[in-house]
Amino acid sequence: MGFATAALSVLAVLVVYIPLARRRGRSRSHVVIGALSASYANGGYLGLPIAVYVLGDATFALPVMLLQLLVYAPLALSLLDLDVSGRQPSAIALALAGVRNPVSIAAMCGVLLSVLDVDLPDVVAEPISLLGGMAVPGALLAYGVALRFGGAIGSANRGEIAALAVLKLVWMPAVAYLLARFAFGLGSHEVFGLTVMAALPTAQNVFVYATRFERSALLARDSIAVTTALSVPVLFGLAALLA
Template structure:
């Protein structure tokens, strides 16, 4: 437990450094986009490739991974029903609300948190695949139909996950593993050294970019103080935040428990469910011009509030 608290404290310090760099103007606005793209296109794919190439694939295709997948699907489906039928939001806004309530930040925070809590990033791979191959193109297709957008642009959006560097890194690492090829044994080990160097950049880049993005979010927010959120997005916002930080971990706990998982093994799907909302959801909302305030503020609030939930889960199950 002390190790997890210490690790989260280190994450918080690095995130704070990024926030200070953004707030003081040491780095210009939107600098987080540069670091995020560097992590997205180079560092994180390299980390996933090298990790999966030498991983025990039984940890990837396992009961704990299945529990995490089922829990995320149930979380999103349940949140959609609440946003649509209880809060009375239109189908497009309800879908954005559902994604904000359950689509986790598996890359930028999932990887470092998995390393910290369970000491392994392989459990994140199935969630990345679920989100990249199923949830993202499926959501795009639904939003295209609802909003009336179709044609070539819609097709390009639907096939975008196939060009995703994270997916390429996961698939390449898995193929190398199945083929029995060690990256260190290819071309005298030089590619492995390059990939290792890039992979070691991933976590600090993610933390710094998160701090910079929080600084930008504070500048750009138009809603005023958190205690004075007004308008129709207010109830939906607090519903999404509560669903993400409370209902999602409890669903993961229930699903894992019903599957017979206990202790550290059960901590994997619960920790995954505790992760905050992915920043991708704000991008999706902005692209379709639906529930953008809801998506933006859910990302901000769940990122600020997920650490105590992770600590509580680790203290109970660890």
């Protein structure tokens, strides 16, 4: 039920944000980055440690990570790729863009290697391990540099950033709680865990995607900063109410 809860929580955010953003005349790429900012949780850097050391079960973070890496990120990146190249989205165009997307390819290769229990030779595994070790520090450095430029946090799109924060930290965990508690009838610990995973702040991956395609990077930067700061009282509040 964890995967279903994560997927439906994301959909609940998208059905609210996308119509509002399109009504305000936002571009397709802006809508994609905004949607990610409102629903793409920091399941790796924060979700896994919280799942392991607080919830006592790493599997709480796995549905969020699998959904984002295998479905959500490839779809969003394909849409951004089509927007940059000026092509109209279609099933064939999305499929071709996904095949060319290194994130999609890497995610699928990782899943296949894990399922098939394949051990790569050292000559292949070591360079991949080195690159993987650079990923988190590289993203943090890039984000830190971005904080120095582009104005103060929230100086642009202030109203939209506030709305994105509400969607990410209030609406999304509320939907996850209702689904886990009433739709799926899970136990209190499972409800708490799934709600916490939904209340995680926006992942820094969104900023990486935005800068890669040079689309709405400030929106992603500010959303990450605001949701990360506000997630602390939100998570403590959830712990007090549900733990």
